[in-house]
Amino acid sequence: MPDALEMTCADVDDALAIVALRDELARWQRSVGVDQWQPGEVHPVVVGQQVLAGEWWVLRREGAVVATARVLGEDPHVWGGELGRDGTAGYLHGLMVARSAVGDGLGARVLDWFCQYTLTCGRSVARLDCVADNPRLQRFYLDQGFAEHGVTDFGPTSGWQPVRRFEKRMHREPSDDR
Numbered sequence: 001m002p003d004a005l006e007m008t009c010a011d012v013d014d015a016l017a018i019v020a021l022r023d024e025l026a027r028w029q030r031s032v033g034v035d036q037w038q039p040g041e042v043h044p045v046v047v048g049q050q051v052l053a054g055e056w057w058v059l060r061r062e063g064a065v066v067a068t069a070r071v072l073g074e075d076p077h078v079w080g081g082e083l084g085r086d087g088t089a090g091y092l093h094g095l096m097v098a099r100s101a102v103g104d105g106l107g108a109r110v111l112d113w114f115c116q117y118t119l120t121c122g123r124s125v126a127r128l129d130c131v132a133d134n135p136r137l138q139r140f141y142l143d144q145g146f147a148e149h150g151v152t153d154f155g156p157t158s159g160w161q162p163v164r165r166f167e168k169r170m171h172r173e174p175s176d177d178r
Helices: 012-031 044-052 076-084 106-120 135-143
Strands: 007-009 056-061 064-072 089-097 125-131 147-152 163-169
Touching: 007 106, 012 044, 012 056, 012 064, 012 089, 044 056, 056 106, 064 106, 076 089, 076 125, 076 147, 076 163, 089 106, 106 125, 125 135, 135 147, 135 163
Parallel strands: 089 125
Antiparallel strands: 007 056, 056 064, 064 089, 125 163, 147 163
């Protein structure tokens, strides 16, 4: 994998590519029996607003978005008021890797970047979640050093599937400032 691949803050022109990637992955998820995302449920205008807020990051290969993720400074909806706003964590949503890039290690690379970015922002905990009935993705997060941190069930009338939460506690390496 070339070293030139790096996460960069998305620009508003990336909103369509992010939505297209999400819809592609939603169709694939449905084809393998994962009920998480639905094609067309996220609108490019909403993603564009999130991009303008600095929340979306992208990884490009030959100019095309091949991986992306949304990073937030709080997430009370999934993590509850206390944990979701405690100021110690960064929150990752919408981690996506194009099906054409599966097997290239980009998911792990995005997670590594997210953990480093979280530390850079002065936070020591990286948190994320996924639909509770996706054992394959859960295994991936566990293999990347994240620990399970319970389930949030939004209730039967919410329209949201229960999600399993994961977190990774990190420590900044001491610098050699002698």
